[in-house]
Amino acid sequence: MASGSNSLVWFRKGIRIHDNPALEYAAKGSSYLYPVFVIDPRYMEPDPTAFSPGSARAGVNRIRFLLESLADLDSSLRKLGSRLLVLKGEPGEVLFRCLKEWDIKRLCFEYDTEPYYQALDIKVKNYASAAGIEVFSPVSHTLFNPADIIQKFPSLSDDMYGCFDETSEKNSGRPPSSYQSFLKIAGQPSWASSALLTTITSLPPVGNVENCGISNVPTLQELGYEESGQDELTPFRGGESEALKRLRGAMDDKEWVAKFEKPKGDPSAFLRPATTVLSPYLKFGCLSSRYFYQCIQDVQKNVKSHTLPPVSLLGQLLWRDFFYTAAFGTPNFDRMNGNRICKQIPWNADDELLAAWRDARTGFPWIDAIMVQLQKWGWMHHLARHCVACFLTRGDLFVHWEKGRDVFERLLIDSDWAINNGNWLWLSCSSFFYQYNRIYSPISFGKKYDPNGDYIRYFLPILKDMPKEYIYEPWTAPLSIQTKAKCIIGKDYPKPDHESPYDLQVHEWLMTQFDKIVVSHDTASKECKNKLAEAYELNKTRNGAVNEEDLKILRRKFEENQSQEPKSKRLKNKS
DNA sequence: CAGAGGTTGATCCT
DNA sequence: AGGATCAACCTCTG
Numbered sequence: 001m002a003s004g005s006n007s008l009v010w011f012r013k014g015i016r017i018h019d020n021p022a023l024e025y026a027a028k029g030s031s032y033l034y035p036v037f038v039i040d041p042r043y044m045e046p047d048p049t050a051f052s053p054g055s056a057r058a059g060v061n062r063i064r065f066l067l068e069s070l071a072d073l074d075s076s077l078r079k080l081g082s083r084l085l086v087l088k089g090e091p092g093e094v095l096f097r098c099l100k101e102w103d104i105k106r107l108c109f110e111y112d113t114e115p116y117y118q119a120l121d122i123k124v125k126n127y128a129s130a131a132g133i134e135v136f137s138p139v140s141h142t143l144f145n146p147a148d149i150i151q152k153f154p155s156l157s158d159d160m161y162g163c164f165d166e167t168s169e170k171n172s173g174r175p176p177s178s179y180q181s182f183l184k185i186a187g188q189p190s191w192a193s194s195a196l197l198t199t200i201t202s203l204p205p206v207g208n209v210e211n212c213g214i215s216n217v218p219t220l221q222e223l224g225y226e227e228s229g230q231d232e233l234t235p236f237r238g239g240e241s242e243a244l245k246r247l248r249g250a251m252d253d254k255e256w257v258a259k260f261e262k263p264k265g266d267p268s269a270f271l272r273p274a275t276t277v278l279s280p281y282l283k284f285g286c287l288s289s290r291y292f293y294q295c296i297q298d299v300q301k302n303v304k305s306h307t308l309p310p311v312s313l314l315g316q317l318l319w320r321d322f323f324y325t326a327a328f329g330t331p332n333f334d335r336m337n338g339n340r341i342c343k344q345i346p347w348n349a350d351d352e353l354l355a356a357w358r359d360a361r362t363g364f365p366w367i368d369a370i371m372v373q374l375q376k377w378g379w380m381h382h383l384a385r386h387c388v389a390c391f392l393t394r395g396d397l398f399v400h401w402e403k404g405r406d407v408f409e410r411l412l413i414d415s416d417w418a419i420n421n422g423n424w425l426w427l428s429c430s431s432f433f434y435q436y437n438r439i440y441s442p443i444s445f446g447k448k449y450d451p452n453g454d455y456i457r458y459f460l461p462i463l464k465d466m467p468k469e470y471i472y473e474p475w476t477a478p479l480s481i482q483t484k485a486k487c488i489i490g491k492d493y494p495k496p497d498h499e500s501p502y503d504l505q506v507h508e509w510l511m512t513q514f515d516k517i518v519v520s521h522d523t524a525s526k527e528c529k530n531k532l533a534e535a536y537e538l539n540k541t542r543n544g545a546v547n548e549e550d551l552k553i554l555r556r557k558f559e560e561n562q563s564q565e566p567k568s569k570r571l572k573n574k575s
Numbered sequence: 576c577a578g579a580g581g582t583t584g585a586t587c588c589t
Numbered sequence: 590a591g592g593a594t595c596a597a598c599c600t601c602t603g
Contacts, residue, residue, distance in 0.1 A: 178600060179582075263583030310582040319582080383583060390584095434598040438584040445584080529596095536598075 010109035019288035021138040026108035032207035061378035065238035072239030082203040113328040146328035175329035243281035258306035260313040267383035268450035279414035327418035344546035346555035347400035363496030366446035369459040378413035389427035401428035436532040
């Protein structure tokens with residue numbers, strides 16, 4: 001490109017100034033630079049029919065986080081002599097209009113591996129090349145280029161059998177299916193010991209943008225959302241400035257960084273979370289994962305000893321790349337059907353169970369408190385996510401992981417297509433992880449970290465006066481205690497009734513008859529284990545070719561087993 | 576094809 | 590707090 005012409009940098013993720021190759025390249029030698037963000041109504045427009053405040057695809061917490069991130073980007077750009085140009089509409093159409101209107105010769109945007117952008121970006125690139133516009137689309141969202149990893153990974157079908165199927169021809173490798181093999185292929189990132197940061201001191205000016213429908217970064221209200229109370233909204237503020245502040249805060253405690261062991265974190269810690277809470281900033285690219293990587297490396301160089309992947313802090317960033325690689329290299333990664341790495345399992349399609357889980361009324365306080373934190377904060381600890389995901393799918397309710405995935409995808413401020421789907425595959429024992437006998441107890445897991453139940457008391461204030469002896473299993477509290485705690489189970493707080501619609505009197509009677517609880521996690525989890533064993537068996541005999549009919553037959557069998565042992569009979573057997 | 580290992584289970588035991 | 594045991598899956602390695 002001849003220097004002295006116009007460039008456009010298109011922000012999607014990568015909402016930052018630091019370590020932003022697309023921005024740097026766009027700025028180099030241009031007379032005018034147009035920094036653009038397109039507000040896609042499909043993602044941002046209020047949808048009153050959704051189950052929570054927000055658009056059709058995103059809860060209001062994440063929309064707000066995005067707007068804050070954009071406002072921060074705009075303010076940073078202004079300090080460099082530029083500004084953010086916000087436009088509304090279908091991104092492709094808006095972009096084509098801008099390219100024409102402003103006579104753009106160079107278009108720069110961060111490469112994105114998600115299916116949505118893969119499809120959109122092909123259109124954009126085709127348009128640009130037909131119009132003689134240079135396109136620069138660097139990989140800067142992840143540590144590695146997922147395509148490189150897949151290329152390097154020896155394809156099973158090529159190596160062992162020397163045959164070529166359609167997939168191996170197109171794609172010489174498949175993504176590694178375990179973290180360890182991923183680490184081995186990935187190695188050190190090429191840039192690990194080189195300087196990433198070129199400090200930008202000024203940017204080319206923005207050209208004439210009159211009559212182009214440019215606006216400032218809108219507020220939630222300007223987008224048509226109603227004002228809501230502070231305590232209904234996430235405590236985490238969006239933006240690059242906030243990300244770097246948070247990063248600095250974490251890195252300052254060198255001991256903590258060096259000793260970080262993810263599985264040892266306390267999921268019930270909420271006043272001071274046990275992790276960095278940098279995930280939402282990584283999701284939107286307010287924080288560069290590569291810069292984060294280098295910061296951790298710096299700390300590790302200066303301490304005597306440190307933890308290692310998979311549990312270390314660096315290991316967490318590598319998990320992110322692991323899931324990005326798996327997601328990029330697996331067709332239909334976000335579905336069970338047609339997903340070659342996903343076990344085919346006849347999950348329930350029970351919308352009532354799903355709604356009880358989603359709306360925090362399962363009757364298990366540990367589970368419900370986590371779901372309230374999800375709705376209010378849009379963030380909860382990784383292990384808390386494990387508990388509710390396990391409970392919904394393979395642990396207790398046997399509801400399809402795709403349903404839970406949808407709820408997380410909407411409500412999490414850090415929801416990330418690759419990572420969210422990857423973790424649901426993991427937790428439901430559909431892929432990556434297969435030890436389905438390891439089930440999180442909705443009662444004892446939380447108790448181990450928080451015996452007093454402070455986390456439950458905070459997010460489920462109705463239970464705030466329940467004595468700690470009963471707070472994880474309030475249905476076991478004698479009625480006198482429930483009365484004193486101003487929380488009658490079955491009236492003020494649900495009893496776990498997804499299996500047993502008993503009235504309170506029967507419930508009370510049962511409490512005198514059994515030392516075990518009425519709706520037993522024990523019973524539900526045992527049934528789930530049996531179902532998973534049968535489903536695994538089916539997958540084995542069908543050798544990865546389970547069809548709709550197979551699943552239907554097995555689903556019918558599960559239903560028959562359940563009706564053979566009705567609730568009343570089950571109780572009589574016990575008494 | 577056997578054996579080792581797998582980020583984060585629960586329970587009981589010391 | 591840490592270890593053994595439970596029951597037992599899959600993937601990777603040699």
